Amino acid sequence: MSGQNEQQIAEALRAAPPIILAPGPKEPPTQIPPVPNDVWALPGGTAWVYYGQGNRALTAPVIMADGFNTGPSTPEFSWNALEFSGFPLLSELRKRGKDVVLLGFTERSASILDNAEAAIAAIREAIARRQGGHPLTVGGFSMGGLVTRYALARMESQERTDHQTELYFSYDSPHRGAWVPIALQAFAHYIRRLDSRFSDQMNSPAARQLLWQHIEGWQDEPDTDEERKEFLAALELVGNWPRRPRLIGVANGVGSGQGNGITPGQTALRGKGLAITGTDLRTQATGDDSLVAALRVVTAQRPEIRTTDLPDIDGAPGGMLEGFGILADALNTFTGLGMGVDNPIRSHCFVPAVSAVAIRDIATNDDLYARIDSLPADASELDEFTLASQNEGHTAITQELGTWILDRLP
Structure with a gap:
């Protein structure tokens, strides 16, 4: 896509509320708490x-x-x-x-x-x-x-x-330890040039301390952060x-x-808009050289992210987070700019029960x-x-x- 379209997408993302992976109400609170004592x-x-x-x-x-x-x-x-x-x-x-x-x-x-x-x-x-x-x-x-x-x-x-x-x-x-899919972490860092806030959250001190596996940049290998x-x-x-x-x-x-019924190695979020076609974020699968993401956002390239020896953690028993869904909902507000996505799987395990x-x-x-x-x-x-x-x-x-x-x- 043209540099002008890339600039429009970047301006739109930065003007919108940040993409935040966290539990709790997604909309502004509707109930006013009592005045504290x-x-x-x-x-x-x-x-x-x-x-x-x-x-x-x-x-x-x-x-x-x-x-x-x-x-x-x-x-x-x-x-x-x-x-x-x-x-x-x-x-x-x-x-x-x-x-x-x-x-x-x-x-x-x-x-x-x-x-x-x-x-x-x-x-x-x-x-x-x-x-x-x-x-x-x-x-x-x-x-x-x-x-x-x-x-x-x-x-x-x-x-x-x-x-x-x-x-x-x-x-x-x-x-x-907690878990955010490598696919979501990689996407956050991949769009950093357009809007850094999603990446900033993934790289915040608390996220680095909480996550069992972390990547600082989209090309990095998952590991326990320092x-x-x-x-x-x-x-x-x-x-x-x-x-x-x-x-x-x-x-x-x-x-x-x-488990929670989420099948490993399945597409959870798929780009369908012109600016994001080719993006494919998948649930984590175990094994060697497992494809977890293909990334394309206003680029000609479509790099693939693969992992080795990680467990099928997205489907594990535990507290769940709508991480894929939160991202999909945010991107689908920009369908007019070619950022629309399909979202067949919204959730993943966030805090395993064990x-x-x-x-x-x-x-x-x-x-x-x-x-x-x-x-x-x-x-x-x-x-x-x-x-x-x-x-x-x-x-x-x-x-x-x-x-x-x-x-x-x-």
Whole structure:
């Protein structure tokens, strides 16, 4: 296509909202949260505090950390995701006399280690402001579970601080790593010259730390990023887990080993517009020299991306993300510029169930598809965990999982 058309596409992409692979509401929040009883300004973040039913001050704090995304956390986003997306978790907490402390970050894609500073500050603030001696509950959703895991462990091992936390929880957190298909990562980097924001998200510190396999550029070989290695080393330095609280976690995937039905090696997104014809993004297949993507966006070339020895992870049991669908929806807003696509497969596994309950690594099909229900419970690094009865959306707030956590609060 002509340079003029390429410039038009670039201008249109940059003028539109960024393509962001993250769970939660895709549209602007429609429900306005109540006015918080208190707001804490924290280093690198903010906490919005909502007292429990019958409480006139902070009494029984439950600190809940936000997950991965781009840009700052907002109470509107968190409230809509946790209250109005399936099960009213926040209302149920407050009915039980628990004070909700929504912990957000100034930049959700910043380093987990940096955002842990906000978590540590929130824990200290809660202790200082709490009336009475009720112990804290501290945890988070997706990445938020890793932020608070590291924060509590550091407070114990390095700062020798009494964090007064009796219960730690994680909600579909990638304790053994998360997954974004190499096809999607490669596409993000391939269109960087047109709009860098999608690539920037994939290359953000948090993404590098969370993803089991990462590529920095579309021509790169998948590998464990150096920032992930450094994060795992930092976790090990503080003992990997806090030791004082009871550790619990939930997964949005099943424990039976049953996959989500996504077939490996299938086209998930196919270009049909003139500017993108030839693009073919596929679900991950195992084996040698497996084709995962062909890329063409306003170019004459059509390079192919291949991988070796990666498992069939897109179809694994676990919390799912509509990664292919999010990209397709964004591109289909530019059909007039020749960027339309077909999207036969919208979702992929994002946090494998074995990762969310910290029981297996995710490098092989045998581990990914392990029957967790048949494994001894003490094989997990968590003291107690539960799994969903079906493979569902990553961090989907369900009565099944929400009630399980509520029933274990101190």
